Amino acid sequence: MALVVQKYGGTSMGTVERIRNVAKRVAKTYDAGNDMIVVVSAMSGETNKLVAFANDMCEFPDNREYDVLVASGEQVSIALLAMCLKSMGYKAKSYHGWQVPIVTDSVFSKARIEKIDDKKVRADLKDGTIIIVAGFQGVDKEGNVTTLGRGGSDTSAVAMAAGLKADVCEIYTDVDGVYTTDPNICQDARKIDKVSYDEMLELASLGAKVLQIRSVEFAKKFNVDIHVRSSFNDNPGTMVTKEDKDMETVLVSGIAYDKNEAKIAVMHVPDKPGIAAKLLSPLSDANISVDMIVQNVSEAGMTDFTFTVTKADFKKALAITKESAKEVNARDVVTDENITKVSIVGVGMRSHAGVATTMFETLAREGINIQMISTSEIKISVVVDNKYTELAVRVLHDAFGLAGKSAAME
Amino acid sequence: MALVVQKYGGTSMGTVERIRNVAKRVAKTYDAGNDMIVVVSAMSGETNKLVAFANDMCEFPDNREYDVLVASGEQVSIALLAMCLKSMGYKAKSYHGWQVPIVTDSVFSKARIEKIDDKKVRADLKDGTIIIVAGFQGVDKEGNVTTLGRGGSDTSAVAMAAGLKADVCEIYTDVDGVYTTDPNICQDARKIDKVSYDEMLELASLGAKVLQIRSVEFAKKFNVDIHVRSSFNDNPGTMVTKEDKDMETVLVSGIAYDKNEAKIAVMHVPDKPGIAAKLLSPLSDANISVDMIVQNVSEAGMTDFTFTVTKADFKKALAITKESAKEVNARDVVTDENITKVSIVGVGMRSHAGVATTMFETLAREGINIQMISTSEIKISVVVDNKYTELAVRVLHDAFGLAGKSAAME
Numbered sequence: 104m105a106l107v108v109q110k111y112g113g114t115s116m117g118t119v120e121r122i123r124n125v126a127k128r129v130a131k132t133y134d135a136g137n138d139m140i141v142v143v144s145a146m147s148g149e150t151n152k153l154v155a156f157a158n159d160m161c162e163f164p165d166n167r168e169y170d171v172l173v174a175s176g177e178q179v180s181i182a183l184l185a186m187c188l189k190s191m192g193y194k195a196k197s198y199h200g201w202q203v204p205i206v207t208d209s210v211f212s213k214a215r216i217e218k219i220d221d222k223k224v225r226a227d228l229k230d231g232t233i234i235i236v237a238g239f240q241g242v243d244k245e246g247n248v249t250t251l252g253r254g255g256s257d258t259s260a261v262a263m264a265a266g267l268k269a270d271v272c273e274i275y276t277d278v279d280g281v282y283t284t285d286p287n288i289c290q291d292a293r294k295i296d297k298v299s300y301d302e303m304l305e306l307a308s309l310g311a312k313v314l315q316i317r318s319v320e321f322a323k324k325f326n327v328d329i330h331v332r333s334s335f336n337d338n339p340g341t342m343v344t345k346e347d348k349d350m351e352t353v354l355v356s357g358i359a360y361d362k363n364e365a366k367i368a369v370m371h372v373p374d375k376p377g378i379a380a381k382l383l384s385p386l387s388d389a390n391i392s393v394d395m396i397v398q399n400v401s402e403a404g405m406t407d408f409t410f411t412v413t414k415a416d417f418k419k420a421l422a423i424t425k426e427s428a429k430e431v432n433a434r435d436v437v438t439d440e441n442i443t444k445v446s447i448v449g450v451g452m453r454s455h456a457g458v459a460t461t462m463f464e465t466l467a468r469e470g471i472n473i474q475m476i477s478t479s480e481i482k483i484s485v486v487v488d489n490k491y492t493e494l495a496v497r498v499l500h501d502a503f504g505l506a507g508k509s510a511a512m513e
Numbered sequence: 514m515a516l517v518v519q520k521y522g523g524t525s526m527g528t529v530e531r532i533r534n535v536a537k538r539v540a541k542t543y544d545a546g547n548d549m550i551v552v553v554s555a556m557s558g559e560t561n562k563l564v565a566f567a568n569d570m571c572e573f574p575d576n577r578e579y580d581v582l583v584a585s586g587e588q589v590s591i592a593l594l595a596m597c598l599k600s601m602g603y604k605a606k607s608y609h610g611w612q613v614p615i616v617t618d619s620v621f622s623k624a625r626i627e628k629i630d631d632k633k634v635r636a637d638l639k640d641g642t643i644i645i646v647a648g649f650q651g652v653d654k655e656g657n658v659t660t661l662g663r664g665g666s667d668t669s670a671v672a673m674a675a676g677l678k679a680d681v682c683e684i685y686t687d688v689d690g691v692y693t694t695d696p697n698i699c700q701d702a703r704k705i706d707k708v709s710y711d712e713m714l715e716l717a718s719l720g721a722k723v724l725q726i727r728s729v730e731f732a733k734k735f736n737v738d739i740h741v742r743s744s745f746n747d748n749p750g751t752m753v754t755k756e757d758k759d760m761e762t763v764l765v766s767g768i769a770y771d772k773n774e775a776k777i778a779v780m781h782v783p784d785k786p787g788i789a790a791k792l793l794s795p796l797s798d799a800n801i802s803v804d805m806i807v808q809n810v811s812e813a814g815m816t817d818f819t820f821t822v823t824k825a826d827f828k829k830a831l832a833i834t835k836e837s838a839k840e841v842n843a844r845d846v847v848t849d850e851n852i853t854k855v856s857i858v859g860v861g862m863r864s865h866a867g868v869a870t871t872m873f874e875t876l877a878r879e880g881i882n883i884q885m886i887s888t889s890e891i892k893i894s895v896v897v898d899n900k901y902t903e904l905a906v907r908v909l910h911d912a913f914g915l916a917g918k919s920a921a922m923e
Contacts, residue, residue: 156529157593160593160597161596162600167607171592172593178584182578182582186574186579190573202656
């Protein structure tokens, strides 16, 4: 008898009818003799509706209350799934984050899971009860409701799997697994059978949107194999697992893109020590993550300092940066929200030269100007005008020979 | 400096814009130097939407999970109101039922409040924080979420006022207060300035719908004065308070009606001891409340036995009664769903004779046949054909001189 953790996302839980299908799938795994923990997201659209309420209410919603608001969506899902399973004759019980409890730090909207208390859940599992856990939410030590950031339910699932030493962690989604790139852009995108944690981290953080980054970090840390698969069929999906020899033979595993960033450039600042810190510290103090950072070559002792933040943080980041820019006597702050970050990812890059060259030449051939570049051991990212997004992804997908036989998802 | 509890219902909290108005009203009372606890309901329509989800999901939703589901509506309201107040520069903090905690028994959907822990709330009040509490919900000793029944937010407010020994408990609603009768039926219905707990209990249970019955029971038990008033203007509303001398001078305080009952008559049963018990016990076993009960004068050792139940319980009650009727050899079971219960209520009745006579004569004069009668110390209820509802209410309102100068609400 195995302990199986399954996670169902917002699309899988999108309607009463779909929740009924999730219940059937859960029941099937349970009937096969497994103990079950099911982590669910809010019904699709619900979280967006709640976020819209917050934005209608005020420009900068209070962090604590924002989390109270958006955590309510998952409460609806756990109740509906649990009552459906019960009406089918199964023992089932819903758990809020605070009921488990899933204890997090107090960084609202981006809380990190610190501890999962398995006592109550274990007792219910022993009793044959199917445990339904609200994803995305936790509780801090003071008893405040926290949330884990968009996509946080994946992390909830992996954390439950790690905390309860589950045998399997299945993340059900509306696609068949992780693709070499977005099949909506590339008809010949191919499902990847196996991908390493590190590659997945890069793919996830770069916008592949299949798994939340933190869930992969968590999985890597606690060695949880994640099986990403579709809730609409029985096809095997993608295993996210430890790196192995096979993986290194592939130069580039996938192409990701992210339209969710915006660029802020502080123009004409003195090129002297401490400028970067002066501009960036107030942002990190406000809990805003800066992604790419570029500083121009100095000209007459002056330079331009450019960085990207998520569009969600953009307004706040801009307000803060305008203040800091004044303090460092910058000439101007220029912004661009029409950018896309396109990235190629693969552990094979480590041992193969020339990957960057191929990338830049491929883009140049299509007349696509590169605005910013950033690299890591296993990925290269470039920022381009967002009108080139699809073109860039397609030519890179071709250039690295990613097209395969698997049919792209509809 | 006083401690003020205010409660805002679903209509007052119906949109982001309306919540903003609630925030302004709260701020005004706070600025006048008061400590504040604000209890809120779900945005109007939200709870109905959640109930519809449950009914779509299965015929008999599990009680525990039903409460988890419907409690989510209030979570949205507390967060939005708290973030609005914070954006206006006030200290504010939302509390779920379990965060206070408001401890209840474990009767899901109809839980009774057992204890309110005032420690955390007091500490925040001392700090000048405006406390926003989710109405309608609590938590039982095992940490399950419970709800208090429709209209339960009124009870939450009164319980918070009792638990924290508040000076004032204001229930804001979409009407100006408690009226002598439904202004939609009687143009000259008048707002009542002051009404006793007992009168309010009769008016509430008879369908006046302004306050949940339990909130009034609670207020009576803990001697909390309730001020029922409109959230859309500054008019003084109705004080629900201890009975005093003034009240007794009024013969009839209000006329209530209830279209939500149905009649079941068991015809021609032997008039011998134990028949009533045989017919009613199976109903109470099925948790169905019977309201009015009438047994006809015996004729040749046979009688008819008639009672009313809520329309929601009607189908189930009928099925049960048909079974019991067979067992007692009744000739027939006759039903009528087209009935209305009309009631006159007033503490003055106790010390004045002739109130019943006036009521019956008034109805007779209009040719309205009385099907059933039931009385208590301070109320008389009659069942009539529901086509006479408006007529009966209007002529009784006139007969007892309830019309007044106050304009009826629009």
